[in-house]
Amino acid sequence: GAGVSQSPSNKVTEKGKDVELRCDPISGHTALYWYRQSLGQGLEFLIYFQGNSAPDKSGLPSDRFSAERTGGSVSTLTIQRTQQEDSAVYLCASSFKGAGNQPQHFGDGTRLSIL
Amino acid sequence: GENVEQHPSTLSVQEGDSAVIKCTYSDSASNYFPWYKQELGKRPQLIIDIRSNVGEKKDQRIAVTLNKTAKHFSLHITETQPEDSAVYFCAARTGGNKLVFGAGTILRVKS
Numbered sequence: 001g002a003g004v005s006q007s008p009s010n011k012v013t014e015k016g017k018d019v020e021l022r023c024d025p026i027s028g029h030t031a032l033y034w035y036r037q038s039l040g041q042g043l044e045f046l047i048y049f050q051g052n053s054a055p056d057k058s059g060l061p062s063d064r065f066s067a068e069r070t071g072g073s074v075s076t077l078t079i080q081r082t083q084q085e086d087s088a089v090y091l092c093a094s095s096f097k098g099a100g101n102q103p104q105h106f107g108d109g110t111r112l113s114i115l
Numbered sequence: 116g117e118n119v120e121q122h123p124s125t126l127s128v129q130e131g132d133s134a135v136i137k138c139t140y141s142d143s144a145s146n147y148f149p150w151y152k153q154e155l156g157k158r159p160q161l162i163i164d165i166r167s168n169v170g171e172k173k174d175q176r177i178a179v180t181l182n183k184t185a186k187h188f189s190l191h192i193t194e195t196q197p198e199d200s201a202v203y204f205c206a207a208r209t210g211g212n213k214l215v216f217g218a219g220t221i222l223r224v225k226s
Contacts, residue, residue, distance in 0.1 A: 004158075031212060042121075042204060043159070043216040056213055091158070101147035101166050104214060106158040 002026075004107035006092050012113045015084060021077045021110045025094030032075050033093045033104060034059075034067060043091065049075060079112075087114045117142040117209045121217025128195050130226045138205035138217050139187040147208040148188045150179060153219075154201045162203075163190070195224045 005024040013019055025032050034046040045059040049069045060066070064082075069075040079086055089111050093104040118141040128134045138148075149164035165172045165179045165188065172179050176195075181188040192199055200223050206214040 033213065035216075042218045043206075043214075045213040045215065048212050050212070059213070101164070101208065103149060103161050103164060105161065106151075108158045 004092055004094050004105055006090075006107035006110050008110055009108060010111045010113075012115065013082060014115050015082060017082055018078065018080045019082055019112065021079075021090050021112070023075045023077070023092030023094075023107060025073065025075070025092070026105060029094035029096055029105075030072060031095045031097060031102070031104075032069060033095075034075070034077050035091045035093065037089045037091055037109070039088070046077070046090075082112075082114045084114045087112055117145060117207055117215040119205060119207050119215050119217045121205050121220055123220060124218065125221045125223070127223045127225060130195060130197060130224050132195055134190075134192045134195050134199070134222055134224075136190045136203055136205070136220045136222070137187060138189070138207075139185075140207040140215075141186065142207070142209045143183075143186065145186075145207040145209045148179070148181060149206050149208075149214070150190050151204045151206065152201045153204065159204060192222075195222075197224050197226050200224045 007022045032049040035043040047067050048056040051072045064080045067077045089109040091109040093106045095102040095104045121138045146167040151159035152162045153159045176193045178191040202219045204219050205217040
């Protein structure tokens with residue numbers, strides 16, 4: 001596609017429910033990143049994929065958070081047993097290669113609200 | 116790990132004036148420094164980046180300078196316009212592939 005696509009754009013759910021957030025990177029981009037942005041804050045790194053493997057998961061805040069990537073393309077970020085502090089905008093970015101200084105291009109994000 | 120500090124947190128300038136945003140980083144191994152502009156409710160957009168083998172880079176009204184010795188880099192916007200109003204984020208990348216972001220600067224350009 002022309003850019004990084006994320007869905008849904010907005011998600012409202014009740015505390016304790018599981019949610020899945022989807023990211024479709026730019027075609028041909030092998031590296032994919034998930035970030036979290038709380039209201040008025042900077043971007044917090046969550047996880048990085050190179051192809052289907054995740055060499056860096058250091059930013060996942062707890063074991064309720066997991067992510068996978070299949071076919072070297074679409075990635076899904078899953079949050080289990082959601083808590084109110086999980087409310088944030090979840091941003092996905094992709095780049096041409098993980099190695100080297102390739103620019104990361106962001107999607108519009110998923111705004112997650114936990115009631 | 117890497118830590119990036121960004122100043123100021125808010126900046127108001129008169130249209131036509133210059134704006135400067137500064138960032139410092141902690142990891143001397145960091146080698147790539149992008150700047151993103153984020154308008155309200157929109158995605159961060161890359162506006163300029165600099166690699167560690169370069170001291171300065173310009174693109175029209177925007178320039179970035181890098182001082183590796185002091186471990187700081189700055190964004191300079193000249194002849195500011197109302198459409199420059201946004202949140203600006205600096206970031207640094209170390210030997211891994213993740214970007215560590217500053218907390219952001221809210222830039223307001225008053226007309």
